[in-house]
Amino acid sequence: MSMRWVCIFLLTPFFAYASMEEVKFYTEDAGLSSYMDDQNQLHGFSVDIVQEMIKRSGGRNSIELVPWVRGYTLALDVKGSAVFATCRTRERENLFKWVGPLNNTRVVFYQRAESRLKISKLEDAKKAKKIGCYVGDFRTKILEKAGFRNLECITGDLPNSRNLKKLASGRIELWVSSETDLAITANRIKVNPGHFKRAFVIEESPVNIAFHKQTPEVELKKWQGYLDQLKKDGTYRAIMKKYKVDPSIWAIE
Incomplete structure (x- = not known):
């Protein structure tokens, strides 16, 4: 060699x-x-x-x-x-x-921009009528472990798109997601991301x-x-x- x-x-x-x-x-x-x-x-x-x-x-x-x-x-x-x-x-x-x-990643709650629900600590989100999430997701498990009973979990394909549509239409009051999910999901379902706002940061992981x-x-x-x-x-x-x-x-x- x-x-x-x-x-x-x-x-x-x-x-x-x-x-x-x-x-x-x-x-x-x-x-x-x-x-x-x-x-x-x-x-x-x-x-x-x-x-x-x-x-x-x-x-x-x-x-x-x-x-x-x-x-x-x-x-x-x-x-x-x-x-x-x-x-x-x-x-x-x-x-x-x-x-x-x-x-x-930052785990966050999103809400509609006009929502008056105030969340200064995690427990405050238990006041929401319904929180959109999906089965098996670690963010869902965080809320389940914290004793949330107002979760509306879905299964199957495109959970982010489906949950954001539900938030846009008022069928849920909060959506638990990651901070990087909003803009591209809003673009996919053809809604203005400005119609939503971050309500609370739950944790970073x-x-x-x-x-x-x-x-x-x-x-x-x-x-x-x-x-x-x-x-x-x-x-x-x-x-x-x-x-x-x-x-x-x-x-x-």
Whole structure:
């Protein structure tokens, strides 16, 4: 082997040469993070990040948009599966293996702009007639754990679009969501995002990729390596700027 090729080998990250197990990635319709356009093309800042990670792994993996409960269940039950973007909560910590963070998210209540409901603490939201949410979502679980009895949860596809339509029509008084969800969801259902306002920030949480629990540690290190690398080389910043993501929720040093 010539000295030139020895140098190239030594300078190349070890994970670029190692074989990777095939992983099926699942994501949901989640506002600016992941969404399907009118031509059935998958977009979103977390989608672009994971696609770049897949590219660096050799490109043998795929992403599928599915309802949240299905993707979450597959990542729990099927080896070789992963779901994103997944908040890393205490309850979920030991259910998966984790790579991230992709970003941070603020969990918020939205209300109609003309609403007079005042929320200065979480308990105040129990005064709302109905709060829109969806089954299996960690934000729903936060409210259930806090003793909320006024939740109107839905299942199936496009939960953000369906809940925002319900908020716009007055069928619910609050919608629990993430701060990045409003603008793109409003655009999708063709309503002015100015018709709504943030009522209260519930909490902030790191968002990750959740891999099946039996994923080998060596594989996790490779995926984490790809994510760390694209954060260092400017790719992460370029993706977040492309989608106009508020820098305050970027997960980068």
